[in-house]
Amino acid sequence: MAKLVERSVVEQLRPIFEPKTVAVIGASNDLAKFGGRAFFLPLETGYKGTIYPVNPNREQIWGVKAYPSVLDIPDDIDLAVISVVAPLVPEAMEECVKKGVKGAVIITAGFAETGEEGRKLQEEVVRIAHEGGIRFVGPNSNGMWSSRVKLNLLFLSAPMPGPISFISQSGTLGGFLFELATSKGYGFSKFVSSGNQASLNVCDYLEYLAQDEDTRAIVLYIEGIAEGSRFVQVAREVVRRKPIVAYKGGRTAVGSRATLSHTASLAGSDEVFEAACKQAGIIRCYEVIHPFDLAEALACQPVPKGKRVTIIGSGGQCVATADACASLGLELPEFDSDTKRRLKEVLPPHAPVPTNPVDTAAPQDPMTLPRVAEILASLDYIDGIITHAPFVGWDLSPQRIRELLTETEMVTTIPQRYGKPVVCVGVAMRFPGTNLTQDLYRRARIPIYATPEESARAMYGLMRYGEIRRQLGESP
Amino acid sequence: MAKLVERSVVEQLRPIFEPKTVAVIGASNDLAKFGGRAFFLPLETGYKGTIYPVNPNREQIWGVKAYPSVLDIPDDIDLAVISVVAPLVPEAMEECVKKGVKGAVIITAGFAETGEEGRKLQEEVVRIAHEGGIRFVGPNSNGMWSSRVKLNLLFLSAPMPGPISFISQSGTLGGFLFELATSKGYGFSKFVSSGNQASLNVCDYLEYLAQDEDTRAIVLYIEGIAEGSRFVQVAREVVRRKPIVAYKGGRTAVGSRATLSHTASLAGSDEVFEAACKQAGIIRCYEVIHPFDLAEALACQPVPKGKRVTIIGSGGQCVATADACASLGLELPEFDSDTKRRLKEVLPPHAPVPTNPVDTAAPQDPMTLPRVAEILASLDYIDGIITHAPFVGWDLSPQRIRELLTETEMVTTIPQRYGKPVVCVGVAMRFPGTNLTQDLYRRARIPIYATPEESARAMYGLMRYGEIRRQLGESP
Numbered sequence: 001m002a003k004l005v006e007r008s009v010v011e012q013l014r015p016i017f018e019p020k021t022v023a024v025i026g027a028s029n030d031l032a033k034f035g036g037r038a039f040f041l042p043l044e045t046g047y048k049g050t051i052y053p054v055n056p057n058r059e060q061i062w063g064v065k066a067y068p069s070v071l072d073i074p075d076d077i078d079l080a081v082i083s084v085v086a087p088l089v090p091e092a093m094e095e096c097v098k099k100g101v102k103g104a105v106i107i108t109a110g111f112a113e114t115g116e117e118g119r120k121l122q123e124e125v126v127r128i129a130h131e132g133g134i135r136f137v138g139p140n141s142n143g144m145w146s147s148r149v150k151l152n153l154l155f156l157s158a159p160m161p162g163p164i165s166f167i168s169q170s171g172t173l174g175g176f177l178f179e180l181a182t183s184k185g186y187g188f189s190k191f192v193s194s195g196n197q198a199s200l201n202v203c204d205y206l207e208y209l210a211q212d213e214d215t216r217a218i219v220l221y222i223e224g225i226a227e228g229s230r231f232v233q234v235a236r237e238v239v240r241r242k243p244i245v246a247y248k249g250g251r252t253a254v255g256s257r258a259t260l261s262h263t264a265s266l267a268g269s270d271e272v273f274e275a276a277c278k279q280a281g282i283i284r285c286y287e288v289i290h291p292f293d294l295a296e297a298l299a300c301q302p303v304p305k306g307k308r309v310t311i312i313g314s315g316g317q318c319v320a321t322a323d324a325c326a327s328l329g330l331e332l333p334e335f336d337s338d339t340k341r342r343l344k345e346v347l348p349p350h351a352p353v354p355t356n357p358v359d360t361a362a363p364q365d366p367m368t369l370p371r372v373a374e375i376l377a378s379l380d381y382i383d384g385i386i387t388h389a390p391f392v393g394w395d396l397s398p399q400r401i402r403e404l405l406t407e408t409e410m411v412t413t414i415p416q417r418y419g420k421p422v423v424c425v426g427v428a429m430r431f432p433g434t435n436l437t438q439d440l441y442r443r444a445r446i447p448i449y450a451t452p453e454e455s456a457r458a459m460y461g462l463m464r465y466g467e468i469r470r471q472l473g474e475s476p
Numbered sequence: 477m478a479k480l481v482e483r484s485v486v487e488q489l490r491p492i493f494e495p496k497t498v499a500v501i502g503a504s505n506d507l508a509k510f511g512g513r514a515f516f517l518p519l520e521t522g523y524k525g526t527i528y529p530v531n532p533n534r535e536q537i538w539g540v541k542a543y544p545s546v547l548d549i550p551d552d553i554d555l556a557v558i559s560v561v562a563p564l565v566p567e568a569m570e571e572c573v574k575k576g577v578k579g580a581v582i583i584t585a586g587f588a589e590t591g592e593e594g595r596k597l598q599e600e601v602v603r604i605a606h607e608g609g610i611r612f613v614g615p616n617s618n619g620m621w622s623s624r625v626k627l628n629l630l631f632l633s634a635p636m637p638g639p640i641s642f643i644s645q646s647g648t649l650g651g652f653l654f655e656l657a658t659s660k661g662y663g664f665s666k667f668v669s670s671g672n673q674a675s676l677n678v679c680d681y682l683e684y685l686a687q688d689e690d691t692r693a694i695v696l697y698i699e700g701i702a703e704g705s706r707f708v709q710v711a712r713e714v715v716r717r718k719p720i721v722a723y724k725g726g727r728t729a730v731g732s733r734a735t736l737s738h739t740a741s742l743a744g745s746d747e748v749f750e751a752a753c754k755q756a757g758i759i760r761c762y763e764v765i766h767p768f769d770l771a772e773a774l775a776c777q778p779v780p781k782g783k784r785v786t787i788i789g790s791g792g793q794c795v796a797t798a799d800a801c802a803s804l805g806l807e808l809p810e811f812d813s814d815t816k817r818r819l820k821e822v823l824p825p826h827a828p829v830p831t832n833p834v835d836t837a838a839p840q841d842p843m844t845l846p847r848v849a850e851i852l853a854s855l856d857y858i859d860g861i862i863t864h865a866p867f868v869g870w871d872l873s874p875q876r877i878r879e880l881l882t883e884t885e886m887v888t889t890i891p892q893r894y895g896k897p898v899v900c901v902g903v904a905m906r907f908p909g910t911n912l913t914q915d916l917y918r919r920a921r922i923p924i925y926a927t928p929e930e931s932a933r934a935m936y937g938l939m940r941y942g943e944i945r946r947q948l949g950e951s952p
Contacts, residue, residue: 114826170792172838173928176902180926223795249792254808255799258833286803287929288796316646316725319699320764323731327762332730350590357734362648426652450656452649453763 012135013200013208015102017146017190019078020049022153023070023101025092026083026108027053027061034083034107034143038153039064045145045152045159050075070099077101081143081153086110089139090124097132104129105153106138112196113140126198135204141195142171145178145188148214154178154191162187163216163299164292167205169194169223170249173288177221181292185442189214203227203234210238217295220246221288223259228276235280240474243298243465245283245291248273281468283461293454294461300445301421303476304383307463308333310376311357312369312387313425317452318357321386321425324456330463332356333381346371366403370410377418384421384462386455387411389437389448401436408437412444419476421462424448425455488611489676489684491578493622493666495554496525499546499577501568502559502584503529503537510559510583510619514629515540521621521628521635526551546571553577557619557629562586565615566600573608580605581629582614588672589616602674611680617671618647621654621664624690630654630667638663639692639775640768643681645670645699646725649764653697657768661918665690679703679710686714693771696722697764699735704752711756716950719774719941721759721767724749757944759937769930770937776921777897779952780859783939784809786852787833788845788863789901793928794833797862797901800932806939808832809857822847842879846886853894860897860938862931863887865913865924877912884913888920895952897938900924901931 022042028035039051039062052075053061056068067073070080070092080101082092086108096104111122122139129136137144143153147161156175160182168174171193178191189212192205202220209215218238225231235244250259251270277284285291308331311321322332335343335356343354346368351361358376360368369387376382414422424446426438438448449455466476498518504511515527515538528551529537532544543549546556546568556577558568562584572580587598598615605612613620619629623637631651636658644650647669654667665688668681678696685691694714701707711720726735727746753760761767784807787797798808811819811832819830822844827837834852836844845863852858890898900922902914914924925931942952 110826113828168792170795172790173792173796176793221792223792247796249795249799252799252802254802254832255795257831258795258798258835287800287927289927289929314648316644316649316697316699317652319646319725319731319734320649320723322734323725323728324763326728326730350586352589355733356730359734451763451765453765 007133009204009207010211012103013204015078016105016135016137016144017208017212018149019103019151021052021075021077021079022049022151023052023054023073023077023080024083025054025070025080025096027055027058027066029058029061034155036062037155038081038083041152041154041156042150046150047152049078049149049151052077070095070101073099078103080104081107083107086118086121086139090121090128093125093128093132093134096134097128101134104134104136105141105144106136106195107141107143108138109140111139112198122196122198129199134199136199137192138195139198140171142175142193144193145191147187147189154193158182159191160187162189163214164188164219164295165190165209165212165215165217166219166221166292167192167194167202167209168221169197169202170221171195174221177288177292180289184292184296186292186296189216197226201226203230206234206238206244210241216242216299218242218244219291219295220244220282221249222246222273223249225273225276228272232276232280235282236472239281239468240472243283243295243461243468244280245285245294245298245461246277247285247288247291251286281472283464283468290457293449293458296447297421297423297458297462298465300447301423301462302415302419303466303469304421304463305466305476306383307331307467308381308383309459309463310379310382310385312360312372312376312385313357314362314388315359317388317425318359321452321456322357324453325386325459328456328460330456330460335379339375339379342375343372346375366400366407370407373411373414373422377414377420382420383466384423384459385414386423386425386459388425389441404437405440408440408444412441412446415446421459422446423455423458423462425452426450483609485680485683486687488579489680491554492581492611492613492620493684493688494625495579495627497528497551497554498525498627499528499530499549499553499556500559501530501546501556501572503531503534503542505534505537510631512538513631514557514559517628517630517632518626522626523628525554525625525627528553546575546577549575554579556580557583559583562594562597562615566597566604569601569604569608569610572610573604577610580610580612581617581620582612582671583617583619584614585616587615588674598672598674605675610675612675613668614671615674616647618651618669620669621667623663623665630669634658635667636663638665639690640664640695640771641666641685641688641691641693642695642697642768643668643670643678643685644697645673645678646697647671650697653764653768656765660768660772662768662772665692673702677702679706682710682714682720686717692718692775694718694720695767695771696720696758697725698722698749699725701749701752704748708752708756711758712948715757715944716948719759719771719937719944720756721761721770721774721937722753723761723764723767727762757948759940759944766933769925769934772923773897773899773934773938774941776923777899777938778891778895779942779945780897780939781942781952782859783807783943784857784859785935785939786855786858786861788836788848788852788861789833790838790864791835793864793901794835797928797932798833800929801862801935804932804936806932806936811855815851815855818851819848822851842876842883846883849887849890849898853890853896858896859942860899860935861890862899862901862935864901865917880913881916884916884920888917888922891922897935898922899931899934899938901928902926
């Protein structure tokens with residue numbers, strides 16, 4: 001353990017997230033195996049380091065010279081990825097120690113999650129690694145992604161770089177959520193399938209991510225917490241710098257029963273976890289995809305000073321978004337009479353009497369929405385805005401497109417000009433031109449959500465984080 | 477009114493949903509106007525009837541002879557679509573009456589939703605139409621879709637035929653939800669943007685849909701109910717034949733405030749609506765897209781006899797799905813010891829001890845999942861199954877594909893063989909072959925959902941509908 005104590009968690013994790021050289025122990029010519037895919041996926045995403053195959057039974061792997069052991073590689077190795085069968089993992093780890101490898105990811109399953117025998121094998125691997133100064137991800141991990149060096153060691157392809165980091169205690173579900181979030185347009189700095197967390201656990205990853213400049217919001221999928229009090233302490237410090245949004249599997253009796261067989265972790269009482277979140281300032285979600293929706297807004301929008309929101313949109317969308325906001329405890333202040341008068345001046349004549357939410361009643365003039373947004377952003381009793389990507393109309397003349405760009409910029413600069421968040425709720429994407437508006441919003445890092453409820457949850461996330469920061473005595 | 481009394485609601489609505497001839501009053505050469513698009517969208521979806529343009533200022537519309545008035549058309553007219561400016565609508569309706577037009581859709585806005593003057597104009601139109609025997613959709617409608625004749629009179633393109641019908645009191649949000657649901661793969665029999673409901677209201681549409689053979693599940697977006705007791709009475713009768721799933725806008729104070737200016741309807745107390753749903757047997761949802769997810773399962777899966785569900789999947793997915801089911805009040809019975817023994821025989825050796833949910837632990841054998849599903853489907857204390865589309869693996873040999881087809885069929889025939897519903901929760905779509913499995917499931921009308929919570933809600937919808945049917949004394 002001596003070697004480990006000398007280095008901080010951040011120093012221990014850097015070789016894992018920013019390796020210049022990677023050894024794949026258990027490299028394979030079979031794409032059906034992790035040790036085969038590990039030679040293609042990193043290339044696809046543009047990893048610039050060197051990947052060395054280790055396999056005693058092959059001369060070459062995918063045309064690259066293979067080495068019988070990690071010890072035979074004529075280069076320093078930052079990261080070892082281990083995917084040999086479980087009984088061979090202790091020996092592989094011993095060789096990594098001898099070689100002076102700096103960190104490892106163990107993909108191999110068949111450890112503590114399978115029972116007593118596996119637990120003993122896992123303890124042996126931990127002992128060898130820690131005595132040799134190596135911390136590792138897993139075992140029973142589905143891999144990781146690091147945008148810093150564009151290293152994709154997942155079962156999937158094509159992660160997108162971005163400001164969210166995701167630590168998942170579930171491999172398959174974590175991978176699926178990562179993919180689903182990617183398909184929603186969210187980009188990631190780090191993704192770690194933490195597996196059995198025998199060496200590195202969620203607390204270690206949090207410490208690393210706190211100082212990671214690429215990470216602006218953190219998502220956790222948790223089933224059980226091993227070091228409860230350290231978790232609260234670490235998370236509380238992280239939250240001063242960046243938000244954490246968590247989903248916990250096993251909050252019901254049957255769900256909890258399922259976690260036991262899954263990650264060998266006791267889900268523990270849900271009340272305890274709830275209290276830990278409150279104490280640490282973690283924002284908790286109750287559906288698996290929600291944390292990503294919140295993180296997307298948290299990563300790119302300013303933290304609001306209060307919970308007072310205004311909504312700009314069309315009829316039913318205003319109604320449903322208002323309902324969703326109110327259900328989440330956000331306030332929709334009614335406007336003062338002067339503001340109502342000013343809104344009436346910029347709204348079309350057929351629009352209803354202005355109230356919060358503001359129904360712009362499908363205006364013909366593309367400048368209506370930005371004028372309304374400007375009036376509302378300037379109000380000292382409004383902390384954030386939910387708006388739609390405006391209906392552009394069917395007539396896309398050059399003049400109209402020019403107005404459109406001005407319009408977009410007036411809205412998308414509100415966060416910088418007023419320090420107030422703006423999130424967008426999608427509307428009728430098949431209207432010609434609306435895709436264009438939405439693209440312009442997206443380019444300006446205004447998050448766009450498909451439904452009123454998603455946009456309301458995103459605003460809730462922002463306002464809840466503001467509240468947490470105020471409770472911690474931090475400025476917004 | 478005499479003429480109206482003679483015909484049932486179904487007879488009054490048939491010309492609207494199944495017209496052989498359509499007159500577009502307010503036809504236009506401008507695609508930016510509804511009266512312009514109405515000549516293209518129906519063609520795109522394959523409408524076989526005849527569409528006549530009416531416009532006194534044009535000789536031709538899009539190359540088709542235009543008529544100064546509906547009275548000049550040398551053909552019987554089933555449906556008139558009216559999109560002239562509001563003050564001209566009474567005259568247009570008078571001409572429709574003289575012509576003997578059988579039904580109408582009024583797209584034009586500027587009626588009761590704008591205040592007292594508009595309300596009077598609306599009443600005049602209703603008087604003229606009803607005295608002349610015409611019922612109509614709207615005014616302030618965003619149009620409709622009917623799969624029976626493939627008639628698309630919406631602002632959007634490309635609806636997909638299918639078993640769901642959707643009545644929306646909101647135009648823009650309704651259209652957007654229709655589009656979002658379509659993008660999720662859901663098909664529609666009818667969609668009506670019911671607008672101000674001056675002539676036809678949700679009760680009338682429900683009566684029609686009850687006997688409509690193309691409709692197997694009904695979705696409602698409601699802001700206010702005009703005829704409360706008739707609504708409960710009609711809905712209760714409809715629910716004996718097919719399920720109704722509803723979202724109500726305006727359930728909070730601010731949301732309710734917004735409905736007033738939107739559809740000129742008082743949202744009314746939420747408790748009253750909740751009680752009405754309970755009494756009528758309507759399944760209520762609290763997010764705008766949820767009713768469609770439920771309807772998709774309700775339209776294609778058998779109604780279960782109880783609320784006892786089993787889940788087949790992988791680790792975290794099992795945990796999250798179990799949590800979601802339990803939160804919705806579904807039961808996950810623990811298996812008897814004989815079942816556990818039989819499951820152990822078919823599960824891979826490394827799988828955890830079988831419990832409900834069943835973690836299949838990424839089996840190599842593609843027949844594992846169907847064998848597990850078969851054992852569970854046969855249990856008399858299991859009423860429905862949530863499963864994943866199985867991981868196929870990277871090795872797609874001909875033998876493997878053959879197994880895959882057998883596998884798929886064993887699972888997809890469970891609804892017919894056991895009368896128990898099966899819904900699917902998506903997993904890692906980028907795994908090669910998994911798209912294939914999902915396609916095979918979809919083709920067999922097993923609904924596939926992106927997240928554990930969506931699949932749990934779908935199963936809740938099925939089980940809640942079973943409960944409602946039992947309460948109404950209907951067989952499942």
